[in-house]
Amino acid sequence: MTSQGITVAIDGPAGAGKSTVAKRVAESLQYTLVDTGAIYRAVALLADERGIAWDDDAALGPLVLGLDINFRFDNGKNHVWLAGRDVTEAIRTPRISLGASSVSARPIVRDGLLALQRRLAGGRGAVLEGRDIGTVVFPEAPVKIYLDASDEERARRRHRELLAKGQPLAFEQVLAEQRQRDAQDQNRAVAPLKPAADAVRLDCTQLSIDEVVAAILTVVRKRGG
Numbered sequence: 473m474t475s476q477g478i479t480v481a482i483d484g485p486a487g488a489g490k491s492t493v494a495k496r497v498a499e500s501l502q503y504t505l506v507d508t509g510a511i512y513r514a515v516a517l518l519a520d521e522r523g524i525a526w527d528d529d530a531a532l533g534p535l536v537l538g539l540d541i542n543f544r545f546d547n548g549k550n551h552v553w554l555a556g557r558d559v560t561e562a563i564r565t566p567r568i569s570l571g572a573s574s575v576s577a578r579p580i581v582r583d584g585l586l587a588l589q590r591r592l593a594g595g596r597g598a599v600l601e602g603r604d605i606g607t608v609v610f611p612e613a614p615v616k617i618y619l620d621a622s623d624e625e626r627a628r629r630r631h632r633e634l635l636a637k638g639q640p641l642a643f644e645q646v647l648a649e650q651r652q653r654d655a656q657d658q659n660r661a662v663a664p665l666k667p668a669a670d671a672v673r674l675d676c677t678q679l680s681i682d683e684v685v686a687a688i689l690t691v692v693r694k695r696g697g
């Protein structure tokens with residue numbers, strides 16, 4: 473696989489900067505970019521539209537197996553297409569964030585999405601960002617990065633993002649909700665958020681995006697990507 477690129481797994485909690493960093497790394501290497509969180513979000517959206525509850529395993533199983541999702545870069549943005557429909561914005565609402573968190577705790581959903589995530593990586597050079605890429609989806613990935621930052625710093629970034637979108641929330645509320653999500657992600661029974669034993673851990677509390685991207689590209693080059 474060396475000549476065509478390698479698999480780069482980027483995991484970590486919400487707000488650590490994974491999306492920005494993963495996009496920059498993929499662009500720089502001309503690798504495929506797979507935002508696995510967007511896949512869980514698409515499942516939640518589709519379930520909502522079909523009147524399926526986010527804990528209805530019997531209905532979620534077939535929905536996941538029939539998921540028709542693709543990613544396409546357009547004007548520097550990674551667009552998410554669901555059955556021929558651009559859902560890039562629709563999957564980012566607070567309701568769908570909640571739904572994604574719920575469906576991602578269902579083993580039937582996680583298992584059902586494994587083959588899809590591996591297929592989207594396409595056996596070529598790919599950057600996948602998520603929570604369990606280095607531990608479950610691609611445990612053999614030659615590059616595994618665990619991106620973290622202090623919870624205050626992650627909440628500050630999220631708070632700024634929401635303000636910019638015209639959704640002002642008290643910082644304390646953003647921090648409290650984030651701590652709750654972190655606890656859910658880290659304590660769920662299946663594929664909990666944790667660094668793979670062989671992951672390179674980057675704490676980006678004090679690092680700029682450029683520094684994080686450069687550090688990851690150095691690791692990729694060392695591993696033959």
Ligand code: DC
Binds near residue numbers: 569572576602604605
């Ligand atoms: O990264 P994000 O906020 O778009 O992720 C949405 C949800 O999906 C979040 O609750 C964590 C979950 N998720 C997961 O469990 N495993 C992944 N590989 C990616 C996301």
